[in-house]
Amino acid sequence: MATGEAPPILVAIDNLTKSYRRGSQIIPVLQHVCLNIQAGEFLALMGPSGSGKTTLLNLIAGIDHPDEGTLRIAGVDISRLSESELAIWRHRNVGFIFQFYNLVPVLTALENVELPLMLSELPRRERRAHAELALRLVGIADRQDHYPRQLSGGQQQRVAIARAIVTDPVIIAADEPTGDLDKVSAQEVLDLLTRLNQEMGKTIIMVTHDPRAAERASRLQHLDKGVLNACAAGG
Amino acid sequence: MFKLILRNSLRHRLRTALTILGMAIAILSFGLLRTVVDAWYAGVEGAAADRLVTRNAISLIFRLPLAYLNKIKAIPGIKRVAYGYWFGGVYIDEKNFFPQFAVELQNYLDIYSEFVIAPEQRQALLKERNACVAGRKLAQRFGWRLGDIITLRGTVFPGNWELVLRAIYQGAEETTDETRFFFHWDYVNETLVKNTPAIANQVGWFISQVEDIDRAPLIAAQIDDTFRNSLAETLTESEKAFQMGFVSMTKAIVVAIQIVSYVVIAIILIVLANTMAMTARERQEEHAVLKTLGFQGRHLVVLIAGESVAIALMGGVVGLIALFPAAHYFRTALGNYFRVFNVSDQTLLICLVIALMVGLVSAIFPAWRAARLSIAEGLRRIG
Ligand SMILES: Nc1ncnc2c1ncn2[C@@H]1O[C@H](COP(=O)(O)OP(=O)(O)OP(=O)(O)O)[C@@H](O)[C@H]1O
Numbered sequence: 001m002a003t004g005e006a007p008p009i010l011v012a013i014d015n016l017t018k019s020y021r022r023g024s025q026i027i028p029v030l031q032h033v034c035l036n037i038q039a040g041e042f043l044a045l046m047g048p049s050g051s052g053k054t055t056l057l058n059l060i061a062g063i064d065h066p067d068e069g070t071l072r073i074a075g076v077d078i079s080r081l082s083e084s085e086l087a088i089w090r091h092r093n094v095g096f097i098f099q100f101y102n103l104v105p106v107l108t109a110l111e112n113v114e115l116p117l118m119l120s121e122l123p124r125r126e127r128r129a130h131a132e133l134a135l136r137l138v139g140i141a142d143r144q145d146h147y148p149r150q151l152s153g154g155q156q157q158r159v160a161i162a163r164a165i166v167t168d169p170v171i172i173a174a175d176e177p178t179g180d181l182d183k184v185s186a187q188e189v190l191d192l193l194t195r196l197n198q199e200m201g202k203t204i205i206m207v208t209h210d211p212r213a214a215e216r217a218s219r220l221q222h223l224d225k226g227v228l229n230a231c232a233a234g235g
Numbered sequence: 236m237f238k239l240i241l242r243n244s245l246r247h248r249l250r251t252a253l254t255i256l257g258m259a260i261a262i263l264s265f266g267l268l269r270t271v272v273d274a275w276y277a278g279v280e281g282a283a284a285d286r287l288v289t290r291n292a293i294s295l296i297f298r299l300p301l302a303y304l305n306k307i308k309a310i311p312g313i314k315r316v317a318y319g320y321w322f323g324g325v326y327i328d329e330k331n332f333f334p335q336f337a338v339e340l341q342n343y344l345d346i347y348s349e350f351v352i353a354p355e356q357r358q359a360l361l362k363e364r365n366a367c368v369a370g371r372k373l374a375q376r377f378g379w380r381l382g383d384i385i386t387l388r389g390t391v392f393p394g395n396w397e398l399v400l401r402a403i404y405q406g407a408e409e410t411t412d413e414t415r416f417f418f419h420w421d422y423v424n425e426t427l428v429k430n431t432p433a434i435a436n437q438v439g440w441f442i443s444q445v446e447d448i449d450r451a452p453l454i455a456a457q458i459d460d461t462f463r464n465s466l467a468e469t470l471t472e473s474e475k476a477f478q479m480g481f482v483s484m485t486k487a488i489v490v491a492i493q494i495v496s497y498v499v500i501a502i503i504l505i506v507l508a509n510t511m512a513m514t515a516r517e518r519q520e521e522h523a524v525l526k527t528l529g530f531q532g533r534h535l536v537v538l539i540a541g542e543s544v545a546i547a548l549m550g551g552v553v554g555l556i557a558l559f560p561a562a563h564y565f566r567t568a569l570g571n572y573f574r575v576f577n578v579s580d581q582t583l584l585i586c587l588v589i590a591l592m593v594g595l596v597s598a599i600f601p602a603w604r605a606a607r608l609s610i611a612e613g614l615r616r617i618g
């Protein structure tokens with residue numbers, strides 16, 4: 001992306017609106033959300049349950065379509081991309097970390113990490129090398145042949161982080177990555193995310209309920225009942 | 236991708252095993268039923284082209300006067316003529332059914348050169364008025380030996396008919412029917428002359444061997460012309476057409492068998508489709524995760540269809556492997572009704588194609604759903 005004196009804005013959200021339809025009822029979730037995220041930021045998104053944090057994160061990660069507003073990421077308005085363009089875009093630009101790890105149970109740790117690379121044209125050997133490197137980065141290389149059910153929650157989450165970074169994405173989106181972990185494991189995961197942010201320059205957007213997790217972030221945003229306006233405040 | 240398909244299909248071992256078993260049984264049944272139908276039609280295949288069958292034009296049930304024999308013989312181009320009828324007796328019990336014919340044996344055996352009889356047996360057979368000849372398989376079935384007395388209870392021709400087994404014929408080819416049973420038409424007719432002269436001196440059909448196969452249709456027309464406007468008009472057709480007529484009498488049964496075989500396939504299709512739909516629903520969240528990683532609808536389609544086809548084909552192959560011993564068993568158990576009972580290559584191919592199609596069709600609905608699944612929906616934990 002473009003280089004500049006001030007850190008460039010990576011994610012530019014303007015007037016973003018999203019509502020869900022349940023039967024005949026329309027549930028407004030996000031209302032005219034405005035938010036800019038700079039490249040290299042570690043943003044924590046907090047707010048009460050049901051306030052629309054997951055929805056916003058999904059929109060940024062290109063998992064869901066907004067109803068209204070623009071969503072520019074590295075200059076690309078992803079709300080205009082078609083379904084398959086968006087899939088390719090996601091594959092190249094976003095690494096997603098889920099609260100419940102969501103590893104494929106029938107694949108080993110290494111195979112799980114290799115999974116996103118199956119979509120690339122990399123030869124088998126290189127895919128393997130990439131996956132091994134990612135596992136080493138998250139400090140779990142010794143467990144590469146274990147299946148998810150043979151790993152603890154913290155270990156599974158580290159494998160999931162390896163899977164998220166193996167394609168070397170620009171953005172890492174994490175939805176309550178420590179929500180299902182004990183204190184120690186949560187700390188380890190947060191350490192890892194901090195390192196990814198500081199040493200590798202990944203932009204991280206993390207939804208969390210945990211104030212201790214939010215402390216690690218470089219910036220904190222609150223979402224309340226789908227309302228967030230951070231543009232006027234400058235960011 | 237391939238690895239994932241394979242591991243996915245082994246995820247619910249019991250479910251997959253049961254589905255494969257169901258598929259195997261379905262393919263096995265389908266293959267067997269098809270082979271039965273094939274065996275049925277094989278009877279027609281065996282018919283020779285140089286033989287013409289002349290019967291009453293109205294129906295097979297009505298007979299023709301023996302007096303027609305000389306008129307048919309007189310038609311140029313005809314080498315030999317034999318005659319006879321279907322006897323339809325019962326041997327001890329109804330369930331011991333086998334085809335019995337009372338024929339003019341001398342010419343009949345000359346025309347049917349595929350029924351091979353040792354010369355001395357043939358001599359004995361032709362000499363004795365109540366002698367009979369049985370096919371090798373038939374003799375085996377009842378443990379008959381030369382010289383045995385075989386008593387048939389007549390249904391069309393009342394009374395008990397005592398016959399002496401004087402010859403056992405062997406088929407010249409593998410497809411030759413070795414389950415037939417013949418004896419002298421004269422033997423039956425003598426009795427009829429005595430007891431019921433009204434139905435004596437009649438035959439069910441004349442069978443003529445022509446010198447030149449190409450002229451067979453012409454000669455057939457000539458025979459029928461000869462008896463036009465006589466009391467019993469005739470219908471002459473090639474033996475093949477005649478047999479086809481026989482077979483078509485039981486056509487309804489054949490059609491029923493065919494319908495059943497397709498119903499079996501329809502059932503397994505529904506079972507597999509249901510299994511795949513259930514499986515895909517369970518993996519909805521996983522599919523959403525794959526999509527998050529950048530997998531597209533078409534990748535998921537390959538994943539689901541691949542699993543479905545893998546299960547269907549595994550079942551199909553197991554079914555086909557089981558088909559051979561099953562067909563062998565059928566052959567030994569029912570060889571008396573069918574002269575050939577072989578699984579044809581065509582049946583094998585059709586079974587495999589059907590297994591493949593069942594696999595693909597079963598995947599349509601779940602694959603379509605997975606391809607359309609919105610990630611946000613799929614990721615939401617329900618309950
Ligand atoms: N697919 C959907 N269909 C209908 N309603 C939805 C859907 N997804 C989210 N919602 C509704 O939108 C609102 C916001 O949901 P969201 O998951 O974004 O909240 P959240 O802030 O992430 O909450 P939590 O902290 O509990 O995860 C909720 O009221 C939820 O019921």
Ligand SMILES: [Mg+2]
Pocket residue numbers: 053054055175
């Ligand atoms: Mg949430």
